[in-house]
Amino acid sequence: MQDQRFSELRLAGIGRTFGAQAALRDLSLTIRGGEFIALLGPSGCGKSTALNCLAGLLPLTTGSIWLDDRRIDGLPPERRGFGMVFQNYALFPHMTVRDNIAFGLKMRKVPKSELLRRVDDVMRLVRLEDHAGKLPPQLSGGQQQRVAIARAIVYEPPVVLMDEPLSNLDAQLRLAMRTEIRRLHQTLHLTTIYVTHDQVEALSMADRLVVLREGIVQQVGTPDEVYGDPANRYVAGFMGYRNMLELDVARVTGTEAVVTGQGVRFTGRAFGQLETTRAVAAIRPEDIVVEAAGPNQVQVIAEVVEYHGHEMLVEARLPGGDPLFFRTEKRLAPGDATTVSVPTDRVLVYPADTPAALVEEVA
Ligand SMILES: Nc1ncnc2c1ncn2[C@@H]1O[C@H](COP(=O)(O)OP(=O)(O)O)[C@@H](O)[C@H]1O
Numbered sequence: 029m030q031d032q033r034f035s036e037l038r039l040a041g042i043g044r045t046f047g048a049q050a051a052l053r054d055l056s057l058t059i060r061g062g063e064f065i066a067l068l069g070p071s072g073c074g075k076s077t078a079l080n081c082l083a084g085l086l087p088l089t090t091g092s093i094w095l096d097d098r099r100i101d102g103l104p105p106e107r108r109g110f111g112m113v114f115q116n117y118a119l120f121p122h123m124t125v126r127d128n129i130a131f132g133l134k135m136r137k138v139p140k141s142e143l144l145r146r147v148d149d150v151m152r153l154v155r156l157e158d159h160a161g162k163l164p165p166q167l168s169g170g171q172q173q174r175v176a177i178a179r180a181i182v183y184e185p186p187v188v189l190m191d192e193p194l195s196n197l198d199a200q201l202r203l204a205m206r207t208e209i210r211r212l213h214q215t216l217h218l219t220t221i222y223v224t225h226d227q228v229e230a231l232s233m234a235d236r237l238v239v240l241r242e243g244i245v246q247q248v249g250t251p252d253e254v255y256g257d258p259a260n261r262y263v264a265g266f267m268g269y270r271n272m273l274e275l276d277v278a279r280v281t282g283t284e285a286v287v288t289g290q291g292v293r294f295t296g297r298a299f300g301q302l303e304t305t306r307a308v309a310a311i312r313p314e315d316i317v318v319e320a321a322g323p324n325q326v327q328v329i330a331e332v333v334e335y336h337g338h339e340m341l342v343e344a345r346l347p348g349g350d351p352l353f354f355r356t357e358k359r360l361a362p363g364d365a366t367t368v369s370v371p372t373d374r375v376l377v378y379p380a381d382t383p384a385a386l387v388e389e390v391a
Pocket residue numbers: 046051069070071072073074075076077078
């Protein structure tokens with residue numbers, strides 16, 4: 029997978045504390061040349077801290093950072109030379125689009141003819157060629173963010189760092205820019221680390237995801253791995269497994285677990301150390317099948333039905349009274365009884381108690 033034309037970035041146990049608080053703990057990861065990595069987690073989990081440590085804006089408390097064979101964590105930001113894109117664009121308001129983009133090349137004393145060629149190329153790439161002479165305040169939010177991206181990639185930095193670059197844009201523009209950034213990456217293959225709290229964004233853009241919680245890595249994997257096989261119930265919750273049924277463990281046989289309670293008996297896949305008697309069965313609303321014979325059947329009563337275009341999101345009651353959320357194209361009304369089933373490989377059974385490492389007092 030390593031593309032020799034691009035830099036590999038290796039993080040060896042990096043950590044950062046603020047006073048008594050560990051904002052980032054022991055992150056080890058090798059980011060391959062040309063890879064697009066998403067750092068994903070809720071607000072406050074340490075994403076920006078990690079990114080700022082990579083950029084050189086924050087010193088590390090522990091660990092080291094390597095760019096190919098060179099240790100770089102002692103270098104100031106300008107000597108790392110990473111491209112950076114922030115939420116708030118951070119453009120020079122008094123400089124034209126062209127001058128904003130050319131700035132990094134001027135600082136690097138790139139010859140005039142090459143500078144002009146590169147700026148033209150990148151302006152075309154981010155579709156700003158018609159706005160070259162405008163000032164940032166004359167541009168829309170999406171256009172400003174395209175200038176910021178152009179400025180970050182124009183000198184082909186070894187690594188591009190992006191911190192929630194789309195979060196100031198409205199929903200429609202966010203979708204368009206997501207595709208745009210993905211297209212840029214497919215064209216240029218720059219090693220990219222992209223911070224977001226939006227799992228859909230991370231899943232749709234990244235080659236691999238790093239899921240963080242309270243400064244601690246929960247899972248590193250491809251979108252398929254993190255979406256299909258969340259490492260723990262926390263990652264599952266973040267990945268849209270909205271049903272988290274607290275049930276009793278009846279049996280665990282290898283990777284198969286049987287859980288009961290709430291009037292159900294579900295067979296699913298066992299994750300983690302399931303020696304406890306209580307478990308959480310995590311199920312995505314879209315994995316539940318309505319009115320069809322199948323495994324893990326249960327009769328439920330629809331309670332709230334939300335219109336979501338071609339399907340409905342239904343909140344129903346299990347026989348035991350707990351809610352069960354599912355999506356269906358069937359037209360159900362509140363009060364309707366229906367039978368649902370769930371494929372056994374789409375019932376993920378996790379220990380009910382939070383792993384000790386996650387509740388441990390932050391030192
Ligand atoms: N400069 C700072 N001084 C003190 N605490 C900080 C500082 N920067 C971040 N933190 C704390 O570190 C934790 C992680 O913050 P941050 O990396 O900004 O999270 P995220 O980007 O995931 O929202 C938070 O609890 C935050 O309050």
